[in-house]
Amino acid sequence: MKDSKRSTISGTELLIKRNGLSKTGVLLLITISLFVLLYVISSILFADSNFAKYSVFFNLFNNKAYLLMLALGLTVVMISGSIDISVGGVTGLVSMVIAAMLMEGRVNAIWTIPVSLGIGLAFGIVQGFLVSYLEIQPFIVTLTGMFFARGMISVINTKSVPITDKLFMSWSSAKLHIPFLYNERKNGTHDVAYLTPAAIVAIIVLILLIIALKKTKFGRSLYAIGGNTQSALLMGINVKRTKFMAHVLCGLLAGIGGLLYTLFAPSGNPGNGYGYEIDAISSSVIGGAMLTGGVGLPIGTLFGVLINALIERVVPLLGIVEASWPRIITSAFLFAFIVLQSVFASAGIKGGFKLLLPEWTRFRSNNKYRRDLKS
Amino acid sequence: MSNFSNGNKAIKPALKIIAKSLLSSRLTFSLAVLLVVVVQNIITTPTFFNISITNGLISGYIPDILDEASLLVIVTLGMTLVIAATGGVDISVGPVMAIAAGFCGLLLNGAEYRTEVFHSPYILALFVGLLGGALCGVFNGFLVSGLKIQPMIATLILFTAGRSISKQITHGQTIYVMNPVFKWLGVQIPGVPIRTTIIVSTIILILVVLLTKLTSLGLYVQSVGINGSSSRLVGLNSRAIKFMAFVICGILAGAAGLVGSSSLGSVNSGELGWGIEMDAILAVALGGNMLGGGKFSIAGSVIGAYTIQAITTTLYAMNVRADQLSVFKAFIIIVIIVASSDVFKGKIKRLSLKVFSKNVSVGG
Numbered sequence: 001m002k003d004s005k006r007s008t009i010s011g012t013e014l015l016i017k018r019n020g021l022s023k024t025g026v027l028l029l030i031t032i033s034l035f036v037l038l039y040v041i042s043s044i045l046f047a048d049s050n051f052a053k054y055s056v057f058f059n060l061f062n063n064k065a066y067l068l069m070l071a072l073g074l075t076v077v078m079i080s081g082s083i084d085i086s087v088g089g090v091t092g093l094v095s096m097v098i099a100a101m102l103m104e105g106r107v108n109a110i111w112t113i114p115v116s117l118g119i120g121l122a123f124g125i126v127q128g129f130l131v132s133y134l135e136i137q138p139f140i141v142t143l144t145g146m147f148f149a150r151g152m153i154s155v156i157n158t159k160s161v162p163i164t165d166k167l168f169m170s171w172s173s174a175k176l177h178i179p180f181l182y183n184e185r186k187n188g189t190h191d192v193a194y195l196t197p198a199a200i201v202a203i204i205v206l207i208l209l210i211i212a213l214k215k216t217k218f219g220r221s222l223y224a225i226g227g228n229t230q231s232a233l234l235m236g237i238n239v240k241r242t243k244f245m246a247h248v249l250c251g252l253l254a255g256i257g258g259l260l261y262t263l264f265a266p267s268g269n270p271g272n273g274y275g276y277e278i279d280a281i282s283s284s285v286i287g288g289a290m291l292t293g294g295v296g297l298p299i300g301t302l303f304g305v306l307i308n309a310l311i312e313r314v315v316p317l318l319g320i321v322e323a324s325w326p327r328i329i330t331s332a333f334l335f336a337f338i339v340l341q342s343v344f345a346s347a348g349i350k351g352g353f354k355l356l357l358p359e360w361t362r363f364r365s366n367n368k369y370r371r372d373l374k375s
Numbered sequence: 376m377s378n379f380s381n382g383n384k385a386i387k388p389a390l391k392i393i394a395k396s397l398l399s400s401r402l403t404f405s406l407a408v409l410l411v412v413v414v415q416n417i418i419t420t421p422t423f424f425n426i427s428i429t430n431g432l433i434s435g436y437i438p439d440i441l442d443e444a445s446l447l448v449i450v451t452l453g454m455t456l457v458i459a460a461t462g463g464v465d466i467s468v469g470p471v472m473a474i475a476a477g478f479c480g481l482l483l484n485g486a487e488y489r490t491e492v493f494h495s496p497y498i499l500a501l502f503v504g505l506l507g508g509a510l511c512g513v514f515n516g517f518l519v520s521g522l523k524i525q526p527m528i529a530t531l532i533l534f535t536a537g538r539s540i541s542k543q544i545t546h547g548q549t550i551y552v553m554n555p556v557f558k559w560l561g562v563q564i565p566g567v568p569i570r571t572t573i574i575v576s577t578i579i580l581i582l583v584v585l586l587t588k589l590t591s592l593g594l595y596v597q598s599v600g601i602n603g604s605s606s607r608l609v610g611l612n613s614r615a616i617k618f619m620a621f622v623i624c625g626i627l628a629g630a631a632g633l634v635g636s637s638s639l640g641s642v643n644s645g646e647l648g649w650g651i652e653m654d655a656i657l658a659v660a661l662g663g664n665m666l667g668g669g670k671f672s673i674a675g676s677v678i679g680a681y682t683i684q685a686i687t688t689t690l691y692a693m694n695v696r697a698d699q700l701s702v703f704k705a706f707i708i709i710v711i712i713v714a715s716s717d718v719f720k721g722k723i724k725r726l727s728l729k730v731f732s733k734n735v736s737v738g739g
Contacts (some may be wrong), residue, residue, distance in 0.1 A: 133718070134713060134718050135716060136713070139464065140660050140666065140708075140712060143656070143657070145705070147704055148706075151704075151705065278534065282531065285531075290525075291527065292525065324539030324543065327539045330535060331532045331533075331535045331536035334531065334535070338532070342524050343522075
């Protein structure tokens with residue numbers, strides 16, 4: 001059943017490629033232009049709230065560095081045709097473990113780094129093994145991963161644990177000012193744009209991942225197994241190991257994401273990271289990754305995260321105080337993007353746009369397609 | 376002597392066939408798990424089978440499990456159809472429950488958030504609630520069958536927005552319906568000794584079974600789930616069937632929302648059906664249904680739902696805190712799913728074959 005579906009999809013891709021138009025490229029272009037458009041519109045509409053300032057733009061990175069990590073992990077897993085919904089739980093677990101470690105200065109803050117990476121890796125390895133070698137549904141495996149992480153958080157502590165460790169807080173509040181990028185305030189002082197250590201880590205990881213997906217054997221085989229598992233197998237790619245590595249990488253990124261989140265909001269709270277898997281998935285989808293696998297770019301995910309951050313900043317400015325509106329608006333964006341993706345996915349077939357419409361609205365010329373089906 | 380050996384010869388293949396069909400049937404596994412949970416309960420709580428009548432209601436361990444599982448059963452039925460027809464999951468059932476209950480509460484209470492008078496007829500409110508659920512199903516179904524979007528991504532939209540929409544419907548408040556009639560659906564109809572939740576879930580179960588067995592819907596759903604494009608070539612409208620599966624799932628989620636809000640006596644859009652989508656998907660998987668679509672078994676899903684509720688109730692009885700429950704659940708589910716995975720089964724089979732053939736060679 002899967003094979004027939006796959007073969008039609010790859011046929012579509014072939015057609016698009018022949019026309020000199022890559023599906024990934026078009027989706028990426030739309031995402032980036034939408035972000036630029038949104039940013040320009042909001043800087044015109046809300047001239048008082050300083051959207052034109054460098055510092056506001058860089059704050060989008062500073063505030064959403066952790067989400068970028070989670071979304072990148074999901075992009076990798078989604079390219080391989082799998083899914084990981086445990087990343088939010090891992091984020092919460094890492095932040096709670098860090099808070100518990102640093103309580104009353106028990107250990108040096110340096111140790112939080114290997115521990116958080118280790119937690120992420122452990123989740124990735126176990127889930128990757130179950131998904132790729134035991135061939136269990138990734139949704140179920142990572143769902144249990146989420147249950148486990150969420151439960152472990154409340155086993156450790158059910159109350160909010162503040163972090164007061166001096167070294168950790170110095171990382172959290174450190175700012176790397178970017179020279180030359182500043183706006184003058186009215187009183188003559190300079191409002192210099194800055195990046196937090198978390199944002200710098202996120203950007204480095206992003207660059208590494210872009211290189212890894214583009215240039216390495218792992219990246220190539222990742223796209224291959226996501227696009228068409230069967231032909232990847234025939235090409236001699238180790239499908240199981242590649243899928244396993246994708247899950248391990250996603251777990252590792254979730255661990256880093258948890259660390260960055262704790263740097264951003266330094267306390268261990270049982271509610272930390274709730275629903276972040278959904279934010280991460282929607283960022284990846286808006287960034288052009290497809291759940292069917294084989295499609296997606298880290299740079300697109302970056303813009304998906306930025307759009308998410310922008311919406312969160314703009315919605316309160318619209319005068320809507322109620323907390324439920326940002327979610328509705330994000331969902332509306334998600335909806336628009338999903339529809340766009342579906343249109344592009346079917347654009348490869350001749351008359352693909354028309355196929356989306358109900359039969360009675362189609363023109364006669366479409367009968368050719370029906371004849372093809374019959375023959 | 377000869378008689379005995381003859382009998383043995385006849386019995387052995389029969390036993391083999393029974394054992395084989397038991398091992399290959401997907402139902403066996405979920406039943407075995409349920410059995411283990413029940414046996415564990417019998418050992419730890421001797422009062423497990425006790426049934427008493429308090430306040431004109433049959434109460435006890437088993438009726439409690441049946442009562443608490445009823446929401447899950449209703450939602451699981453819809454989820455089974457969606458998974459079978461599309462090979463994807465509907466993760467928006469929890470928020471859809473909240474939306475349906477929100478419509479119902481709004482009609483009953485008008486603008487007030489706490490009142491004893493119904494502002495509109497109860498039946499009408501229930502109908503509108505179901506309609507709300509159906510509308511959500513239509514939206515999901517349109518995205519999946521019309522625009523050919525992955526079910527999980529399509530339902531992600533309502534998953535993120537649903538509770539917020541429900542909050543908009545109820546003006547951001549928890550609606551308390553104080554009229555005792557409101558509790559008929561979720562607690563008890565006066566004079567009937569069985570909890571209404573059990574009755575409602577049973578009726579819905581029978582309706583769904585009739586729908587899939589008496590009409591060709593069940594067959595069509597399986598066919599579309601196994602291979603959508605070849606079913607279309609055979610002449611089935613695979614889009615319409617996927618669409619219908621989502622609409623049915625929406626209506627059932629709506630019904631679960633109405634029952635759930637009624638047994639709470641209030642409409643709380645933030646909490647109603649929280650996390651039920653995950654439990655429902657697990658129930659379907661536990662019931663031995665392929666999450667990739669195709670063949671499905673309603674009985675398996677229902678057993679899966681009751682198993683999950685039984686595990687939850689057992690863990691509560693063992694003094695596990697509600698927030699720690701998920702750790703134990705995760706362990707149990709991983710063990711169950713690993714044990715039922717095809718790769719694991721194949722390995723065990725090969726191992727047992729090895730042992731068996733060794734014995735034969737030694738004997739020979």
